[in-house]
């Protein structure tokens with residue numbers, strides 16, 4: 001049975017989730033992995049015009065500067081200023097590529113990202129991209145990010161970091177971090193999550209500590225599109241939506257922050273247009289049952 005909920009794409013894109021700190025994070029954001037600098041500038045602009053307010057970059061993606069300047073250029077355009085949209089409506093995330101036991105090496109890398117984010121004035125969320133590097137490097141990297149958050153915005157010249165989190169952390173990494181009594185609690189754990197990789201154990205651990213799950217590769221990189229999963233196609237047809245929309249809606253209904261990536265204007269608009277239907281409880285369970293631990297890129301969640 002199809003239930004119409006009637007939210008427009010713009011309304012879906014304005015939905016937020018409360019983080020453990022005082023920040024609210026947009027639930028549907030644009031993923032920016034594997035976007036060239038030119039694609040980034042243009043896709044971020046299209047996304048902002050469509051109503052996206054959250055953007056997920058990383059040192060790895062080599063598009064932090066283009067993301068920040070595209071957002072800043074949108075914010076300063078006459079149409080935007082007259083509509084009242086300001087920096088505080090935007091949520092910008094980036095990630096530290098390499099954990100290290102050298103505080104100066106971490107600081108150099110973080111400062112480079114902050115310098116790229118200068119047009120935005122602050123970074124909403126800074127993540128450790130992965131648990132790789134071993135326990136000592138993870139702990140030093142986390143403590144160094146904490147120092148940035150705790151330093152706050154005392155210095156006008158310094159680009160502030162508002163909140164911090166982790167990515168690709170498995171259960172053991174989360175337990176390790178929480179056992180260290182962190183001065184700043186991780187706000188999120190960004191992991192691969194979609195119906196073909198449901199990550200139940202990590203999700204349960206995040207729930208235990210109030211850590212918000214961010215779902216990356218929510219479309220499973222399109223690997224199951226075009227009828228490659230008969231169940232996914234059958235349910236998409238049943239609801240009269242695309243396979244991509246069904247996967248984004250699944251992610252939203254589970255309460256994740258979800259990060260579908262597209263460098264195509266029509267796709268990034270339709271991917272967020274998921275407010276016109278609601279997946280029934282039974283169909284959510286059917287989709288949950290598709291789990292086959294499909295890894296679309298990498299899986300460092302059990303790294304030593």
Ligand SMILES: NC(=O)c1ccc[n+]([C@@H]2O[C@H](COP(=O)([O-])OP(=O)(O)OC[C@H]3O[C@@H](n4cnc5c(N)ncnc54)[C@H](OP(=O)(O)O)[C@@H]3O)[C@@H](O)[C@H]2O)c1
Nearest residue numbers: 031032033056216217218219220221222244260261262263
């Ligand atoms: N923390 C991490 O380690 C990590 C790892 C991977 C991803 N991420 C984050 O999560 C984001 C999303 O993950 P992802 O980019 O790997 O995969 P994804 O969002 O699951 O899928 C993106 C792929 O699907 C295609 N696509 C998008 N919409 C489509 C549609 N409506 N119909 C058909 N194909 C469509 C895109 O192509 P087009 O661009 O041509 O539309 C692209 O090839 C990343 O961009 C990144 O921000 C984080």
